[in-house]
Amino acid sequence: MANDGTNGINGDHPAVDVAIAIQPNNAEAVPDLLKQITAGVSALETGGDEARHDLLIKARTLVQSLETPRETMVKHCWAQTGAMAGLCFGVDSGLWKLMAKNGDRPQTVAELAEPLGVEPLLLSRLMRHLGAMGYIIETGTDEYKPTNYSKAMSIPIIGDGYLAMISCTSQGPIKFHEYSRKRGFKNPTDAKDTSMMYGYQTEMDMFAWQQSLGYGMHFNHHMGGYRQGRPPAFLVDIGGSVGHDLDEFRRHHPDAPGKLILQDLPVVIGQIKELNPAITTMEYDFHTAQPVEGARAYYMHSCLHDWPDDVCGSILARIKAAMKPGYSKLLINENVIPSTGAYWETSALDMVMLTLFCSTERTETDWYNLLEKQAGLKIVKIWSGGKGVESLIECELP
Ligand SMILES: C[S@@+](CC[C@H](N)C(=O)[O-])C[C@H]1O[C@@H](n2cnc3c(N)ncnc32)[C@H](O)[C@@H]1O
Known part of the structure; x- marks a missing residue:
């Protein structure tokens, strides 16, 4: 039965006293976390990105431990939704681009509002909240400096x-x-x-x-942003968006022999503005027969996770039918969720799959079930990309 909003879940009285809502989530953990964070700061110089990740997780746990449930609730229900309104507004109105162009100096609401064509009072309210949330830095009354984050928001x-x-x-x-x-x-x-x-x-x-809704190109850009900092990969790129993976592959391996073919839906291929001439584009719906037969490698990055197993089965059958025995490989660049200690970016992506696609990020067992048991392919090896990074699942015909 559902929560009817009257008196706790299903009409029962709450199991805990309301006083819990204004006490820190885990005050006892704070001293130890602070020690670990201090040690983590020293490790930053030598430990590279792994040490930074580690420190970030501890710092986040510290914030969660200090916060009260009431504060967490206000953050979720008001602050983060309000920040999303302001951040999207900043992209749409050109605020982030203008601030980045103006450089690192403090910038007033008045000087920004005029060229953007935004009412100053509206901009003032939005920037006040984004300043309070730390996305920009307040330097005076109605005056803010950009941060690295807000500067990066100017990049499509x-x-x-x-x-x-x-x-x-x-x-x-x-x-x-x-x-x-x-x-x-x-x-x-x-x-x-x-x-x-x-x-x-x-x-x-x-x-x-x-x-x-007119945001297709924005999604293509988003996929380009998501892949930043990840290793490049390659070849008949099925569902390859506007070509960022193949483009990166070409830059890393300018002399690699053979054709690079980029396949995606006609509307996406039509949105490509500029592409390395070594890459051939092809309009293709992966729910239909694969027109490129016998390629050395078929590659799919972040596509199968968008679909439940039954649909993946039919996408894979099309690829399998085009593969040449003993020669063609299918390379799947996707997350493989470990049985414990899932990275937060990966579990977040699983929520995207759950709520937007009725699909899933997959565990190793899920991949074996889908690729071997259901699709009849052979997994040669799963090349792990490390924590929170996609793995490369190398498959061939059995
Ligand atoms: C999550 S994006 C991944 C894009 C790209 N591979 C990457 O990693 O950046 C999924 C891609 O699948 C494409 N796609 C969706 N349905 C498709 C279909 N029926 N045929 C071909 N591509 C499709 C989308 O247009 C989109 O580019």
């Missing part, structure tokens, strides 16, 4: 994702509880009945929905 592959994801898809996670309740709280696997479709009352999948 960072900023555009806010419009593609927050503005086009957020009803998926936000309405998930209601969608799930109406379907008996079962793990959803029907790609034609997702929480996102329920939230927006549409039959379109996420890709078509974003395109219909």
Whole structure:
């Protein structure tokens, strides 16, 4: 039975006293965390990005430990949703681009509002909250300096994702509880009945929905941003978006022999503005027969996670039919979730899959079930990318 909002869950009295809401989440953990953080700061100089990640997780745990449940609630229900409104507004209005162009100096609301064509009072309110949340730095009354984060938001592959994801898809996670309740709280696997479709009352999948709202190119940019800092990969790139992986591969291996073919839906291929001439583009729907037969390698990056097993099975069957025995490889660049200690970016992506696609990020067992048992391929090796980074699953015909 659902929470009817009257008196605790299902009409019961709460199991804990309300005083808990204004006590820190875990005050006892604070002294030890501070010691670990101090040690972590010294490790930063020599430990590289791994040490930084480690420190980041401890610092986040420190904040969570100090925060009270009431503060966490206000953060979730007001502060973060309000910040999302301001951050998306900054991308759409050109605020982040203008601030980055003005450089690191303090900038007043008045001088920014005029060229943006935004009412100063509106900009003042939005920037006040973004300053209070630390996304920009307040330097005086209605005056702010950019941060590295706000500067990065001026770059399309960072900023555009806010419009593609927050503005086009957020009803998926936000309405998930209601969608799930109406379907008996079962793990959803029907790609034609997702929480996102329920939230927006549409039959379109996420890709078509974003395109219909005019944010298709923003999503392509978003995928370009997500892959930053990850190792490059290659070849017939199926669902390869606007070509960032192949482009990067070409830059790393300018003399690699053979053709590089980029396949995606016609609307995405049509949005490509500039591409290395060594890459051939091809409009292709991966729910239909694969037109390139006998390639050395077929490559898919972050595509299969968008679809439940039944749809993946039919996508894989198309690739399998085109592969040449003893020669062709299928290289799948995807997350392989460990059985414990999942990285937060990966579990977050699983929530995206759950609420937008009725699909999933997969564990090693899930991959073996899908690729070997269901699709009849052979996994040669899973090349691990490290914590929170996709692995490369090398497959061939058995
Ligand atoms: C999550 S994105 C991954 C893009 C790219 N591989 C990357 O890693 O940046 C999924 C891609 O699948 C493409 N896609 C969705 N449905 C498709 C279909 N039926 N046929 C071909 N591509 C499709 C989308 O247009 C999008 O570019």
